[in-house]
Amino acid sequence: MPIRVPARIRVLLVDDQQLLTDALTRLLDQEADISVVGVAASLEALGRVPAARVDVALMDYRLPDGTGAEATRMVRARWPLARVIMLTAISDDETVLDSIQAGADGYLTKDRAIEEVVAAVRAARAGEILLPRSVVLEIAARVSAARVGGDARRVARTALTPRELEVLRALVEGLSAREICARLFIAPNTLRTHTQNIITKLQVHSKLEAVAFALRNGLVEPPRPEP
Numbered sequence: 001m002p003i004r005v006p007a008r009i010r011v012l013l014v015d016d017q018q019l020l021t022d023a024l025t026r027l028l029d030q031e032a033d034i035s036v037v038g039v040a041a042s043l044e045a046l047g048r049v050p051a052a053r054v055d056v057a058l059m060d061y062r063l064p065d066g067t068g069a070e071a072t073r074m075v076r077a078r079w080p081l082a083r084v085i086m087l088t089a090i091s092d093d094e095t096v097l098d099s100i101q102a103g104a105d106g107y108l109t110k111d112r113a114i115e116e117v118v119a120a121v122r123a124a125r126a127g128e129i130l131l132p133r134s135v136v137l138e139i140a141a142r143v144s145a146a147r148v149g150g151d152a153r154r155v156a157r158t159a160l161t162p163r164e165l166e167v168l169r170a171l172v173e174g175l176s177a178r179e180i181c182a183r184l185f186i187a188p189n190t191l192r193t194h195t196q197n198i199i200t201k202l203q204v205h206s207k208l209e210a211v212a213f214a215l216r217n218g219l220v221e222p223p224r225p226e227p
Contacts, residue, residue, distance in 0.1 A: 008035040009125045010053055012082070014071050015060040016041040020110075024058070027114050034121060042066075046074055054079040056124045058117070059104070061088040061095050069102035076103050076205070083124035087117065100212045103205035127192070128176055159201045160219075167194045169220045172211050 011028055013021045013036060025036045037054065040046040043066040057075045061068035072084045085106040086099045096107060105124055108117065160168065163184070170180040181191055195207060204210050214220050 008033055009121060010035055010037045010051065010055045011121060012036075012038045012040070012049065012051060012054045012057040012075070014040045014046055014057060014063070014068070014075075015087070016062075016064050017060070024114075024117070028118065028121070031118055034118070040071075043071055043074065046071055054082045056121050057082055057084045058087045058121070059084055061086055061090045061099060067098070068104075069098045072099065072102040072104050083127075085120055085124055087112075097212065100206070100209045103209065105206050105208055107208075123176075126177070160198065164194050164198050164201070165220070167191065168198055168210065168214050171195075171198075171207055172214055172220050172222065 011034055013024055015021050018041070021039050021041075025039065028034045028036050037051040038049040040049050042064045054075065057072075057079075059068045059071055059075070063071060068086055068088060072086075075082050075084055083105045084103065085108060086104045087108050087110060088095070089110045091109055099107060106120060108120055112120075166184055167180060170183060175183065177188060177191055180186075181188055184191075186194075198210050199205070199207065202210050202213050204213050215222055
């Protein structure tokens with residue numbers, strides 16, 4: 001029986017800095033399991049990308065004719081199964097939250113090493129939430145002043161089952177899917193079901209947005225900073 005070779009992760013780059021996209025294309029294509037299938041420097045160019053399938057999009061926030069949030073919505077509409085990672089030099093409050101609300105699955109700054117970007121692409125393709133502990137704490141600090149009233153919190157908390165709340169707490173802690181399964185003694189398929197139920201019940205678009213929603217509305221306590 002012939003050995004099945006796993007399909008390469010199909011990556012789309014959306015950034016108007018050609019030096020960066022050229023470098024990323026060269027470095028990512030060196031990985032045996034990754035292939036860059038498209039590059040777009042603007043929203044207009046994104047609409048003309050011929051790729052039939054995209055697994056992961058690496059997205060800058062600042063584009064010549066719009067924002068990464070708008071581009072994220074375009075990617076979501078055309079390639080519903082694609083994961084979106086914001087890879088940008090901008091890290092202000094509004095940008096991070098706007099990206100999350102648009103449906104981004106992760107957020108990296110451009111000062112990250114290429115090894116971290118490669119790891120993020122693989123993690124995104126595997127369905128991981130790309131939310132390091134430091135980012136969780138950052139989001140918690142940013143949204144703490146915008147929490148809704150107690151009635152709204154109770155409604156949202158009541159909509160989730162006890163097990164879904166446990167999964168949500170683990171997501172807020174930044175645990176990987178494997179770590180969550182080990183902690184809660186559940187199978188990966190069960191975790192995926194719980195996660196999708198959380199996203200549906202909270203009326204959000206991604207695990208990252210679910211984490212921000214939970215912190216903003218006080219559904220779970222934010223993790224404590226490490227000493």
